[in-house]
Structures are given as C-alpha cells and as structure tokens.
Amino acid sequence: MARVHPRGPRRWVLRALRLFAIVTLLASTAGDSFVEAPLRPDVWAGEPLIVRGPLPDEIVLSWGPTQGDLARALQTAHAMTVDEVAGQVIVALFRGQDPTSVERLVRTYHLGGVAFGGGNVGSVARTRNMTAAAQRGGDGRDWPVIVAVDQEGGSVARLNAIIPPLPAFLVAGATREKSVVEAAYRGTGADMLGLGFTMDFAPVADLTIGLADPVIRARSAGDDPANVSATVVAASRGLLAAGVLPTVKHFPGHGGVTIDSHLGLPVQAATAEELESYDLIPFRAAVDAGVPAVMMSHVAVSEWGGSPSTLNPAAYAYLREEMGFRGVVITDSLSMGAVQNRGRGGPVVAALNAGADLVLMPTSTARAHADIVAAVDSGRLSRARLDEAAARGIALMRWQAELPRGDTEGDFVHALGVAGTVVTSSRCGGPLVGSSVTISGGWADERAALASALASRGVRTGGGTTIRLLGSASGTGDADVVVAMDGPWGLPRSRATTYIGLFGRSRASFAVLADILTGAAPPTGQWPVALGRLSGKECGAHE
Numbered sequence: 001m002a003r004v005h006p007r008g009p010r011r012w013v014l015r016a017l018r019l020f021a022i023v024t025l026l027a028s029t030a031g032d033s034f035v036e037a038p039l040r041p042d043v044w045a046g047e048p049l050i051v052r053g054p055l056p057d058e059i060v061l062s063w064g065p066t067q068g069d070l071a072r073a074l075q076t077a078h079a080m081t082v083d084e085v086a087g088q089v090i091v092a093l094f095r096g097q098d099p100t101s102v103e104r105l106v107r108t109y110h111l112g113g114v115a116f117g118g119g120n121v122g123s124v125a126r127t128r129n130m131t132a133a134a135q136r137g138g139d140g141r142d143w144p145v146i147v148a149v150d151q152e153g154g155s156v157a158r159l160n161a162i163i164p165p166l167p168a169f170l171v172a173g174a175t176r177e178k179s180v181v182e183a184a185y186r187g188t189g190a191d192m193l194g195l196g197f198t199m200d201f202a203p204v205a206d207l208t209i210g211l212a213d214p215v216i217r218a219r220s221a222g223d224d225p226a227n228v229s230a231t232v233v234a235a236s237r238g239l240l241a242a243g244v245l246p247t248v249k250h251f252p253g254h255g256g257v258t259i260d261s262h263l264g265l266p267v268q269a270a271t272a273e274e275l276e277s278y279d280l281i282p283f284r285a286a287v288d289a290g291v292p293a294v295m296m297s298h299v300a301v302s303e304w305g306g307s308p309s310t311l312n313p314a315a316y317a318y319l320r321e322e323m324g325f326r327g328v329v330i331t332d333s334l335s336m337g338a339v340q341n342r343g344r345g346g347p348v349v350a351a352l353n354a355g356a357d358l359v360l361m362p363t364s365t366a367r368a369h370a371d372i373v374a375a376v377d378s379g380r381l382s383r384a385r386l387d388e389a390a391a392r393g394i395a396l397m398r399w400q401a402e403l404p405r406g407d408t409e410g411d412f413v414h415a416l417g418v419a420g421t422v423v424t425s426s427r428c429g430g431p432l433v434g435s436s437v438t439i440s441g442g443w444a445d446e447r448a449a450l451a452s453a454l455a456s457r458g459v460r461t462g463g464g465t466t467i468r469l470l471g472s473a474s475g476t477g478d479a480d481v482v483v484a485m486d487g488p489w490g491l492p493r494s495r496a497t498t499y500i501g502l503f504g505r506s507r508a509s510f511a512v513l514a515d516i517l518t519g520a521a522p523p524t525g526q527w528p529v530a531l532g533r534l535s536g537k538e539c540g541a542h543e
Contacts (some may be wrong), residue, residue: 011203012373041048063327064292065399080110085383086372088112088390089352091146091330093361097122099133106137106145109369112393113146113199115361118158121149124195127162131196143397146358148199148247150190150243152219156502167203167299167504168369168371169231170487171420173221174501176540178234180419185235187412189242190405198400199245201295203235205282207257208352209530210473211489215262215471216255218487218503225278229285236291242406245396250297250332251280251319252309261298261338265308268301272318275301284323292396293328294319296356298338302414308339311347316355326393330358334368357389405468417512420502422488422525431519432481432498436464442485443470444506449507453514468518471505482515492532499534501527 059067087110094102094114104112112136121127129284131147138145149158166188172181185203192200207228208220221231236246256279257266270279283294296315297408298308309315310331319325331351339347340363348359348368352375362368375381423431437459439447446469451461468477473487484498485505500523502513515521524540 002125034308061326062287062290062324063396064290065395066494070391070395070399073398074387074391076394077390080390082373082376082383082386083369084110085386085390086110086369086376088393089356089358089372089386090348090362090365090368091115091148091334091358091360092365092368093117093335094120094365096120097126099129102130102247103137105134105365106134107139109365111137111145111365112358112390113148115201116147116149116158116197121158121162124162126158127195137256143341143394144198145199146199146393146402148201149192149195149197150201151188152202152204153188154218158198158221159192159195165506165508166413167417167420167502167506167509168218168486169202169221169235170218170501170503170528172203172231172235173227173420173526174230174422174503174525175416175420176524176526177419178230180416181231181234182238182241183409184412184416186241186406187238187408189239190243190408193243193405196502197244198397199247199293200239201247201249202239203232203246203248204250204255205229205232205248205286206253207282208255208529209278210487212258213255215260220255221282223530224528225281227528229282233284233289233486236245236286236289240292240403243400243403245292245400247293247295247330248283248291249295250299251283251294252297252299252301252315254297254299255279257299258456261308261332261336263337264301265338267306270301271303272301272322276335280323283319283526287323287325292329293330293397294325295330295360297332297542298336301403308342310334310339310356311342311350311354313354328357328396329355331360333361334359335361335363337536344380346371348372349381351383352389357392385431392474413508414512416526417502417504417509418515418521420503420525421512421516421523422527423498423516423523423529423539424527424534424536425498425539426536427497428537429522431517431518433459433465433467433517436460436462437517438463438465438466439467439469440479441475441477442469446471446485446505446510449510450513453507453510454517457514457518457520459514459518468494468496481517485509486526486531488531491534497536499536 007258090111091113134145134147151157153166175181204219206216206220207223208216221228239246261265296310298310300306300308304314334347348362351359466479467481468479470484474490476490478495481498482494483500483502488501491499516523
C-alpha cells in the first residue's frame, strides 16, 4: 500500500492562520515542488511512497515532509547562531565505542548527525548505548540526530555481526517478486531502528558494468535499468516502512566508471543524454517514487565541467532542476581520495556552495565546522544557503520521528536468499546433488559452513557430487556444481552441469544454498546481469 503521512484534522485551524506566512516564507527559499512528478510506466509503475494530505498546510512535499514542515524548519535554522547552524549540516565520523565521546562530539559542534563505521559497532547493548548517546548530544532539540550507517547487504554492511545479514544487493536484483525485496528491507530496517539508527546509506541505484567496475559490482542490483529501478524502489519502501530513511546512491552513477573514488577521481565521459538513457533511469524512478534523500557521488561528469559531482553546482542543478528532486542531498564521504585538496575553501565549503544539504564524514569535524563558520563570516558561503541546507535536514528528521514503525516478518533473510538465488542447469526440479558431496574453493570456514548446512539436510561430505565455490567476481572453476558467492562474471568460463548465482557468503547464504541443492526450496531467481552463454536452462524461468 502507498504510505500516507499521519496528520490529523485537529491542527487545521491553527495551521490555516499560518498559511499565508508559510507560503510567503517558502517562496523565498528553494522553491520546492508540490506536484508529484509522473511515474514512468516503462521503468516502474507502482504506487508512490508518499500520498498527499487534503489540507493546504498538509500538502506533502514529493520527498516526505509537508510544506509547512519545511517552512518551520527554515524558521528554526534562521533562529540559530552561525555556530549552531554550521553543525547542522555535518554528519561526522568518529572513533571508537565510547558513548561519552560521541555525545560530546555532537554537543560541541551541534552536529546534524553521526555516521557509524565498523569500528564503532560493538555488541547490541554497546551499540544501543552509542546511538542513545548521540541523541543525548542533541541537547533537547525537537528533532532527532541523524544516526546513520552503511547497511547495504553483502560486503558493505556494518551491522552484520549483530543483526541478521542480508546478502549482496545483487540478490535483490535477481529476485523476480519485488515484494520479497521490500519485506527484507523492512525487516532489516526494523532491526536497524531497534539499535537506534535512523538513516541507511542504501540502496545502491548504480548500474554496474561488471568486472571493469572496480567498486560497485555485486553492490548493484544489476545492469538492467528497469529491473534495478524496481529493486531500488522496493528496498526504499521497505526501509521507510520500518521508520528508517533510505539514501539512494551514488548519483549520477558509480557503476559505470573504472576508478574507485576512495582512491582517485573517476571521470564519466558519457553525455547527459547518454546518462539519461541508462545510468540515470534508476535515480529518476527513485525520485519519482518520493525517496527522501539522495547521495551525491564524487564521479566527475565531463559534460558538467569535470569536477567531482559533490563539489559541482552543475550536478546538483541537474538533480534538482532536470530530475525534480527537492529532498535532502548528502555528499559521499569527504574523506575519500577523489576530493582531497579540492574545492575553493576546501571540500566542505565547496560542497555546500555547490548545493549539498549534508556533508558526510569530513576528515576533521572540528576543521569542517570552523571552515563553515569562517566562510559565512567572510561571505564566501551565504547564510541563506546554509540555512536552506540545514532546514531540509531538520524537516527530514522531524518527519522521520513521526514515521510509523514497522516490524520483521518471519525469516526475511532466508526468503530473500531463496528468491534471489539463480540456477542454470541441465536439470531443473528436485535435488541438484546426491547423497554425498565434495566441496572445494572458497575459504575453509565457508566450506565448513556449507558442509554443516548440507549435513543437517542428510547430505554427507566425501565423494559424490563435486561443488566448487567461487570466492571472487572473476573466479572460475570446474565441477558438477559451480557457485558464485560474489559476482557471476566468471561463470561463463567455468565448466559445470549446474551454475548457481548465490551472491552471498554468510552462514545464512549457505543455508539457502543447501536448501536449493537438496531440492527443499526451488530456485526462482533471474540473472541480474548479462552473462555469456551457460549450458542448460535458467531454472527459475521454467518452474
């Protein structure tokens, strides 16, 4: 069902009295669009994430809050000191697992939020203490501190040790029935919210070019624009249904370049017209569906001038003016190699001047805060631009605080894994192994995990059907059954009777694989990327 923002008629009288002031105030700001962009039926024909309310002050902006919410957030930002509002646009990194230090960091710099990395995540109790400490640092403000984390699934998932781990997003792309994807991300969102996280830096909307893509690959839902669009929207809907804010990334697409922006500056030579016909399609679908936040990548588009998109006004203008996005734009991490020593006044000030609303993980929080204050004092960054950026973040978090909270339903990790496992075989239906197997490839603990899962299903190890686990996206092997635990691009150069795209390597993934191999669960996935010819037929397409 479409989501309806919960607002009651009892507030109508007071809000009507404020209507003219609100409209006047909004007219002086960013000019947010109040008309929903038409959905693109050739890409995604589902319901929008947000449905507008009927009252003038209940007009819900295309990304979530109402027009009144945004106006009041702007008033809040106007009333802040420069020191306070400068902190509101920073989502900071921090070190360690000391609750006192993160609380002090938020309070000292009036931070809009903090981002957790793997080193900040301990036990469930420790992590809850850390996220609660971040909220205490907000000093009683009436909107939550952003507590964010990368929880895409697969290899980029900071919470996998303490919540059920989703496989790589390629599994979601391989899933034919996107309601399964939505349920999985609703489940993981509920787990995240239970730990105190309010924002997920996911889903990934990048279309991957495969092995030439050095960093996205299986983090992507695939290479088909329509399928990736539907997958991204489903994951976003699931997270929102749990009360967690999705952040669609990495605009305008990181999967089609050949340099990792953690290390250097990737350059996209495609024209804007060419990007519109491919890379931008999932982002348009997400914007049309009403996602609240988009992450700007460091990818430099030659046609836009060749500077990193995070620091380039042309990139923000394209996202807002050409694509109609009016929500929160957050930069990719400003500690990455692509933006080091770039931008007038440093990357933080340059990103804000370019159009960013939130700057993510600058190398030094203290330096970033001081640079913003100095830039406003000197006139290099206007107070109006800073207030506009802060207002979007404040409005977003007030809205997030009122979102209904979803819950988990069943074993959503297993359900997604089964739905997104792809099998091409000369024989579909029934078991794919005999009563015994010999497992090779992968790491020792991965072979042991699969052996244990098969043993619990009555299949012993030693002799019989040979199984080869491929641990890398380009790995190859010869066996009766060859399994891609990462991307599937080495499968066409492998020789097997059965080819399996598992796209995961956790214990949960091996439980899924054991069910598929023994015939306990029929494979229903589709190959999410184009591959060379595999002998046999795609089993899920024929069941």
